[in-house]
Amino acid sequence: MRPHVLIARAVFPQILTLLEQHFEVTSNQDDELWTPAQLIEKLQGKQGVFTTGSQRIDATVLGSCPDLKICANMAVGYNNFDLEAMTTAGVKATNTPDVLTETTADFGFALIMATARRMAESERFLRAGLWNRWRYDMFAGSDVHGSTLGILGMGRIGQAIARRGAHGFGMKVIYHNRSRLDAPTEAACGATLVSKQELLQQSDHLILVLPYTPESHHAIGAAELAQMKPTATLINIARGGIVDDAALALALKNGVIAAAGLDVFEGEPALHPDLLTVPNVVLTPHIASATLPTRLAMAQLAADNLIGFLLHGKAVTALN
Ligand code: 8YV
DSSP states (O other): OOEEEEEEEEOOOOHHHHHHHEEEEOOOOTTTOOOHHHHHHTTTTTTTTEETTSSSHHHHHHHHTTTTEEEEOOOOOOOTTOOOHHHHHEEEEEEOTTTTTHHHHHHHHHHHHHTTTTHHHHHHHHHHOOOOOOOOOOOOOOOOOSSSEEEOOHHHHHHHHIIIIIIOOEEEEEEEEESSOHHEEEHTTTTEEOOOOOOOHOSSSSEEEEOOOOOTSSSSSHHHHHOOOOOOOEEOSSSSOOOSSSHHHHHTTTTSSEEESSSTTTTTTTTTTTTTTTTTEOOOOOOOTHHHHHHHHHHHOOOHHHHHHHHHHHOSSSSO
């Protein structure tokens, strides 16, 4: 009998077709958002599940779904997985590394540029019909080229951002990470390891690219923001919860830092209401990996993990 898999969210039609060639598939092309209880119900009798960041797989789910053998996340981040519980339950976990690195780094840079050069704020001004003359300091922002780029978290995406900054924009690149990169990688990135305090104090543009874990919860809060330059910008393309959004909204309002660019939020898709009232923030709805080729490559890799593991016993990008 063919294995049963559940696709928890809408997917590209060709990925659905591919999975249907190999499995009995229950899909969700209407893209309904299931509660955890509904997810458990849908998972009954399924050996595999295709998840996105919005399905939490934890001990409760695992305990209620004894047939489940693999969860294939269409995301590189996997904070929606309780990996330890999955390993204990003997359930394979996979993610989608590499295929989104360059696209996500492009977006990180787009957000650095948009934030430093006040693109969202000035567009809102123009659309509101307020542009009636030139002024010497109108939407004067900060330079990106030649400035100091700080990177918190230096995995694949952090390194791709560093290369863009160092080699494309002539930036001084500093980073803070749990471990130091090897010398050739550091040289290729043009990046220097510093302490977290030095990173906060020296960065003109600070970008967060670290995984969300209990240790990185509120890694940037009021105390950290207070150490940054008043002219600095902060960019979060990692995960909501790494920044204390309430503290950030207050810091933006009070000019503790100049501006922020945020693609991820605590409790998204809900936003801290104060972020909507401060002008000096660029807000995007978690789209850093969103180009069609990259999203297709992510979906293909998640599907390949299901096929590889359930049919041939080997996942392509296993986490456990
Ligand atoms: C996903 C992401 O779009 O890969 C990640 O970790 O944050 C995004 O690329 C999102 O998680 C949906 O699965």
